[in-house]
Amino acid sequence: MGIKGLSQLIADVAPFAVKEGEIKNFFGRKVAIDASMCLYQFLIAVRAEGAQLTSVDGETTSHLMGTFYRTIRLLENGIKPVYVFDGKPPDMKSGELSKRAEKRDEAQKALDRATEAGATEDIEKFNRRLVKVTKQHSNEAKELLKLMGVPYVDAPCEAEAQCAALVKSGKIYATATEDMDALTFGSSILLRHLTFSEARKMPVQEFNYEKILKGFELSRDEFIDLCIMLGCDYCETIRGIGPKKAI
Structure with a gap:
């Protein structure tokens, strides 16, 4: 889910910590990519267009097509x-996962009602809310990457x-993801829009962790506290505490 309002807060308080560029600027760099987020993007993008890409056997292949062409680019x-x-997932995330399950149940009921009524727009909207990356999706993507000779890592947790x-550790230059959580975990460089910058004609945003801390005048532990107060997957926010008051 990410950290609520963090990117805007950085833009307001520490704009010098972010620079924009093109994908070619990262030639020769090793980049760690949040695979689950990519798979979700592929599944929801095709679902938004009305249908999933499938094989001759009717099995969904949207995640494989997306992974293949994005990796090639x-x-x-x-x-x-x-x-x-x-x-x-960590035990402390169980509350958030339960909320997501409840929302999917609600979306399924709403989808059933929309289907009965023939409400096309609502059907598409609730279909998107039901998209979930499964273990099968991940395993199939791993097999594809293995065949392409592209490395992947199974995280012990998040x-x-x-x-x-x-x-x-110095083995990788940056984390490429749309969520800001990687900064909370201490990634020195975070890249947003890297994996689809060309397709959507958007600049790649490069966030520098140390410059963010300097701009916020916070220690690493204080920055983690800030992210918790802004809102994350692990705990509830504090009522009445928004971005400006939190910092």
Whole structure:
């Protein structure tokens, strides 16, 4: 889910910590990619267009087509991707996962009602809310990456945490994800829009962790506290505490 309002807060308080560029600027760099987020993007994008891509047997292949072509684009630009897959979610995330399950149940009921009424727009909207990356999706993507000769890592827990650990170890240059959680886990560089910047004609945003801390005038532990107060997957926010008051 990410950290609520963090990217805007960085833009307001520490704009010098973010620079925009093109994908070609990262030629030769090793980048850790949040695989589950990519698979979700592929599944929801095709679902939004009305149907999933399928094989002759009727099995969904949207995630495989997306992974294949996105990886090819990264390799063509000289980027060395390392895909990181989520492991077992931490116990402290159980509350958030329960909420998501409840929302999917509500979306399924709403979809059933929309289907009976023939409400096309509502059907598409609730279909998107039911998209979920399954273990089968992940395993199939791993097999594809193996055949392509592209490395992947199975995280023991959250993918963002593993990405950040790889960056902090010096083995990887940056974490590529749309969620800001990687900064909370201490990734020194976070890249947003890297994996689809060309397709959507958007600049790649490069967030520098140390510059963010400097701009916020916070220690690493204080920055983690800030992210918790803004809202994350692990605990509830504090009522009445928004971004400006939190900092």
